[in-house]
Amino acid sequence: MIKLTKMSPEGKERIVRLLFARDFFGLFSLLKNEKHYMNAEAVGSSTVICYIEKKDFLKTMENNAELSYQFLLAVNDRLFEADESVGFLSLLEVEQRLARALILFxxxxxxxNGTFSLPITKKDLASYIGTTPESVSRKLLSFMSQKLxxxxxxxxxxxxxxxRLKQIAGIS
Known part of the structure; x- marks a missing residue:
């Protein structure tokens, strides 16, 4: 897993996106001649990152229409996720945002059997869903008391x- 972060002018780190197996990043710098606008940090010791040189990527796209189409679909999905994320932070309550994050994980x-290991710390989870670690702990306790x-x-x-967790998250 990789977390992509940005720093506020005050120096506070904010998790913008979490990347899982087979996700990709770095499109901004790949398609433009600029540094990427986010920081990337591997979470855990078993993270493997593969990369492709810009010239090789562009040549491959030029020569393979199907791959180019699949790439466009993936970029479209990424744009949809970004739009969802903006609404996710501004429109949903903490309980809904936490439920969505748990479902994502x-x-x-x-x-x-519905069991997974939380891939990030509670502090990072709080940053990801735009709340405090204390709120995350309280909501997790609430989910446990509701037997969710x-x-x-x-x-x-x-x-x-x-x-029921999907109902709370507003996911049909």
């Missing part, structure tokens, strides 16, 4: 009621 981490999730330790989470 559940889906991306390929949870077994169970937690084994600080990072191991099992989603017990995925359908």
């Amino acid at each position: 559940h889906d991306k981490m390929i949870a077994k 999730i169970s937690m084994d330790g600080r990072r191991q989470i099992q989603i017990l009621e995925l359908h």
Whole structure:
């Protein structure tokens, strides 16, 4: 997993996006002659990053229409996710944002029996959903008391009621 972050003028780090297996990043600098506008940091020791040189990428795109089309679809999906993320932070309550993040981790981490290990710290999770670590802890406790999730330790989470969690998240 990779977290993409930006720093505020006050020096506060904000997680903008989380990348999982087979995700890609760096399009801005690949397609323009500028440095990327975000910082990238590997989370965990087993992260492997592959890269392609700009000239090789552009040549491949020129010579492979199907790959170019698939790339455009992926960029379109990324734009949709960015639009969703803006609404996600400004329109949803903390409980809804946390529910969405847990569902994302559940889906991306390929949870077994609904169980996954939280891939980031609670502090990073709070940054990702635009709240405080204390609010994340309170909402996780609330989800546990409602029997939506169970937690084994600080990072191991099992989603017990995925359908109800999706209702809270506003996902049909």
